[in-house]
Amino acid sequence: VSTQSTGVHLYCVFRTDRSARIRRERMIFNFYIFSRNGTCLYYEEWNIPKEGRTPKAIQEEQKLMFGLLYSLRGFITKTSPKPCETFTYYKTSRYKLHYLETPTGLKFVLNTDKDAPTMTDELKKLHQEYYVEYALKNPLYKLGEPLGACEGFNSRVINFLTSHPEFKRRVVH
């Protein structure tokens, strides 16, 4: 670390214990909104390498995602020891998938790095403050149509997610 405010160079030495130094990257990878019947109403991705991501590949992935969510939710509700409605997230060694489903069948999906905190509040906000206010209340938006064309919604969601603290930052312990 060096500062040049008074022309004096200050060097600090960090002693790091190897085992305690963990470098993590906080990232949001993508965000999906699915309608009840499986149409992907909205999709955005960030921080993912671009090779091989043709529009067709992305579309296939969306279909796969919906199929997974549908089956997973059914599986979880059937095998749960106590009655439950749905799941909030699942986590693998590489990523964490956060899920919100409204009683109207809308599915909000957010993929982040595996160490992110729960994003349920963010998903609720995306539903309440963005989808309801800028898509539903937009008379030019037809229900069930892709939301990409809904400019007010699109720009605000991108802004919200890209300026979120979990979006992309390096955390060094």
Place this chain on the structure above:
Amino acid sequence: MAANKQKEGERVFKEQEKINAELFTLTYGAIVSQLIKDYEDIEEVNTQLEKMGYNIGLRLIDEFLARSNVGRCHEFPETAETIAKVGFKMFLGVVGSVLPNSWNAERTEFSLILEENPLVDFCELPDNYSSLNYCNIICGVIRGALEMVQMRVECRITKSVLRGDDVTEFKITLKERLTDDIPMGDD
């Protein structure tokens, strides 16, 4: 259960943005008058009001779910109380009541009464319009909203203050619970 719903209704109503009630009432009256002028046939006006309400209901349900803390209703009587105490309070500022004696044996039909109805303030129906269901838009809203949460219902007005009754009464019948259809893939 009704007491909880009432409290939830009050809470949501407090947080809602509000508009001038007279403006709302008069605007609605203007819409109905214009519909009558355009269609001239009262039955057609009733149908159009219901259709308009249906389209509103499809969207209104998401806002309702986002703002209120009600989760999925497990039984139809719970749905009835939610509509009466939370739904009407949130959007019209009035609380309805479900008539306990109006339930049928299978618990699929009930009557909901509104003692106060902001839509009909200042309104008088001339004799030649007696078949007009002035509040039919509400029937459509209920039908549209419930369809988005997997219930197909029929809603009609059975009592109207404009026709001399002292309350507005809606009869709501659950026709079918809709199930999710799995979309088949193209591959």
